[in-house]
Amino acid sequence: MIVSLLLGALVSLVCGLDRVAILQIMISRPIVAAPLVALILGEPQIGLQIGVMVELLWLARLPVGAAVPPDDTQVAIASSVLAIILGRTLNASGIELLLLCLLVAIPLGKVGQYFDRYARQYNVRLIKQVDLALDRGSLLQAELQHLRGLTSFSLAAIGTYAIVLVGGLLIIPFLWPLLQQPLSYSSAWVQLALPLVGIAVILGTINVSRAITLFCASFCMSFLLMWLV
Amino acid sequence: MALVLARIDNRLIHGQVLESWVPFVRADCIVVANDEIAGNQLQKLMMQASVPSRIRVEIGTVAEAIALVNSTQLDHRRVLLLFGTTSDAVRAYQGGLIYNRLNLGNLQANKGKARLSCTLFLDPADLDRLELLDQAGVKITARCIPADGERPWRKLIPASRRRGK
Amino acid sequence: MAISRRTRLHIWLRLLLLQASWNFERLQGIGFFYSLLPGLRKLYKKEKLLDVSRKYVGYFNTHVYLAPMVAGAVLKLEEEQAAVVGDQTLEIDNFKEMVAAPYAAIGDALFWGGLRPLAAGVALFFAVKGILWAPLIFILIYNIVPTWFRTVFFVRGYRQGMQSVEFIQQHRLPDWAIHTKETAVVILGGLSAFMVFSQLTQHQLPSWLGMLTLIPMVFLGLVARKGLSTLLLVLITVISIFFIGLFWADVVSLISF
Numbered sequence: 001m002i003v004s005l006l007l008g009a010l011v012s013l014v015c016g017l018d019r020v021a022i023l024q025i026m027i028s029r030p031i032v033a034a035p036l037v038a039l040i041l042g043e044p045q046i047g048l049q050i051g052v053m054v055e056l057l058w059l060a061r062l063p064v065g066a067a068v069p070p071d072d073t074q075v076a077i078a079s080s081v082l083a084i085i086l087g088r089t090l091n092a093s094g095i096e097l098l099l100l101c102l103l104v105a106i107p108l109g110k111v112g113q114y115f116d117r118y119a120r121q122y123n124v125r126l127i128k129q130v131d132l133a134l135d136r137g138s139l140l141q142a143e144l145q146h147l148r149g150l151t152s153f154s155l156a157a158i159g160t161y162a163i164v165l166v167g168g169l170l171i172i173p174f175l176w177p178l179l180q181q182p183l184s185y186s187s188a189w190v191q192l193a194l195p196l197v198g199i200a201v202i203l204g205t206i207n208v209s210r211a212i213t214l215f216c217a218s219f220c221m222s223f224l225l226m227w228l229v
Numbered sequence: 230m231a232l233v234l235a236r237i238d239n240r241l242i243h244g245q246v247l248e249s250w251v252p253f254v255r256a257d258c259i260v261v262a263n264d265e266i267a268g269n270q271l272q273k274l275m276m277q278a279s280v281p282s283r284i285r286v287e288i289g290t291v292a293e294a295i296a297l298v299n300s301t302q303l304d305h306r307r308v309l310l311l312f313g314t315t316s317d318a319v320r321a322y323q324g325g326l327i328y329n330r331l332n333l334g335n336l337q338a339n340k341g342k343a344r345l346s347c348t349l350f351l352d353p354a355d356l357d358r359l360e361l362l363d364q365a366g367v368k369i370t371a372r373c374i375p376a377d378g379e380r381p382w383r384k385l386i387p388a389s390r391r392r393g394k
Numbered sequence: 395m396a397i398s399r400r401t402r403l404h405i406w407l408r409l410l411l412l413q414a415s416w417n418f419e420r421l422q423g424i425g426f427f428y429s430l431l432p433g434l435r436k437l438y439k440k441e442k443l444l445d446v447s448r449k450y451v452g453y454f455n456t457h458v459y460l461a462p463m464v465a466g467a468v469l470k471l472e473e474e475q476a477a478v479v480g481d482q483t484l485e486i487d488n489f490k491e492m493v494a495a496p497y498a499a500i501g502d503a504l505f506w507g508g509l510r511p512l513a514a515g516v517a518l519f520f521a522v523k524g525i526l527w528a529p530l531i532f533i534l535i536y537n538i539v540p541t542w543f544r545t546v547f548f549v550r551g552y553r554q555g556m557q558s559v560e561f562i563q564q565h566r567l568p569d570w571a572i573h574t575k576e577t578a579v580v581i582l583g584g585l586s587a588f589m590v591f592s593q594l595t596q597h598q599l600p601s602w603l604g605m606l607t608l609i610p611m612v613f614l615g616l617v618a619r620k621g622l623s624t625l626l627l628v629l630i631t632v633i634s635i636f637f638i639g640l641f642w643a644d645v646v647s648l649i650s651f
Binding site for chain 1: 411414416418419424427459506522529532533572581585591597602612615618624631632636
């Protein structure tokens with residue numbers, strides 16, 4: 001279990017840094033990060049299902065300028081790890097457990113946004129260091145300050161992961177016996193609803209005139225096609 | 230003409246305005262009132278090139294913006310008004326460009342400016358100007374993008390200054 | 395003195411770390427300095443180098459994928475500046491400042507607003523089917539255009555200097571962003587239909603029921619437009635489905651009774 005947690009932390013670090021600090025090749029998106037961590041832990045399908053549910057939820061929140069979107073990366077990674085670990089320890093399986101992990105992780109993941117904001121605020125200190133280094137005539141020191149920024153972003157990523165994970169490990173074992181049965185009546189529908197809510201939010205906020213009309217047309221058309229074929 | 234948003238943003242037209250505010254307030258015309266940018270032809274062109282062609286963009290001095298907004302040219306348009314600085318906003322208001330609400334977006338950090346929020350840095354003169362607008366009945370709030378909460382500007386003022394009042 | 399290919403590659407690699415010290419005061423400022431430093435080192439020495447560096451650590455922010463183009467152009471300008479005796483520092487500063495916000499706006503619309511939902515929509519078709527390659531498909535589809543912008547435009551920026559803005563001005567990229575977003579909406583429509591349809595067939599329910607999904611979705615979309623947070627919408631949806639699921643059997647038995 002410890003090994004799984006650490007492997008999860010490693011993925012959370014790499015994918016978390018991809019969000020803002022480095023690369024931006026989108027390994028931070030839930031649809032990539034969740035299956036990745038789940039693959040490493042040996043149950044890729046769990047990650048894929050969680051990825052589908054989380055990917056679209058905050059896709060409409062763009063990282064424009066200084067706006068900080070919610071940390072869906074860590075929510076996806078942590079809930080995948082939770083689902084896999086708890087699946088083994090509670091000897092449970094099925095979509096109900098995934099949903100429970102995800103529904104616990106989503107509100108806890110809110111801290112990610114605060115941590116991210118805090119990291120960016122903390123990095124303001126580096127400016128002074130850079131200015132001082134330049135005054136002293138040390139370019140190497142100035143360069144290093146830039147890389148120091150990676151520490152705060154790493155801590156924000158790992159911190160979010162840890163909080164969601166610890167919170168989940170404390171809460172879910174209690175909720176599971178209570179909610180397993182009630183959740184089973186609606187689990188398939190909740191699983192379907194989450195990506196649809198995400199799509200609805202995208203439609204509401206995307207900068208396209210008549211997005212909803214376009215969406216309805218496409219929906220009906222595809223639906224008819226599948227029906228007839 | 231409907232004035233759907235008046236905003237102070239030192240970056241003027243950028244991602245937050247185009248991607249978040251334009252769909253949120255459903256604006257179809259952006260008016261930029263800033264003397265500095267109005268004098269720079271190339272910068273004006275660049276800024277216009279960053280806006281989709283279905284949105285009308287007017288970039289001019291504060292005086293030009295006042296005249297434009299009060300003319301009939303923008304009838305049936307939903308106008309998003311952008312100022313670069315607090316002084317632009319005050320000058321426009323005093324010049325007859327009346328807005329009831331003012332949104333504070335980004336004001337860049339400079340020496341001698343106090344931090345109000347993550348993206349807002351104001352000096353005492355800025356605060357005085359906002360005070361002036363507030364007295365005139367303008368509802369001033371800080372909100373970077375629509376998804377952020379709206380906060381009244383007075384709540385953000387550093388305590389030291391509030392006590393001085 | 396021209397900047398060697400090797401140094402330019404070094405700068406390009408450093409641009410991948412552009413936002414490592416992103417902060418609310420100077421945004422990408424320090425990162426831009428960090429990326430350009432290998433080139434500046436070749437052009438200036440000692441005191442002059444420090445002076446130029448001080449200029450670059452100031453406020454700067456543009457879109458990550460378009461920053462290489464700005465860096466390339468600035469590099470060219472600095473190269474010209476170092477070669478002549480005259481002073482055009484002001485011009486370089488103005489250029490940097492002039493392109494930053496418009497490039498940011500264009501990049502945000504094209505990549506975050508358009509390409510990301512498009513690529514996600516396509517990849518999710520595969521993911522919903524349970525195909526494990528879906529993440530890879532997403533990364534491949536998404537990264538083609540950004541990589542092209544990062545590499546080709548870095549080279550072009552360096553080659554053309556200030557003229558590099560002409561490409562952006564001429565090609566109406568913001569309109570392309572709108573087209574990308576429209577495509578994304580169409581794909582998401584297909585994706586929703588696909589998900590709903592497969593669910594209904596799995597549960598052996600009549601498929602026309604699926605058309606009803608449009609009602610809550612349009613409603614949620616309109617509510618989201620009003621500014622309600624996703625977290626709230628998710629909670630409301632999940633809780634209502636949960637309770638419907640809980641009492642559905644009772645309702646059905648009541649009706650049939």
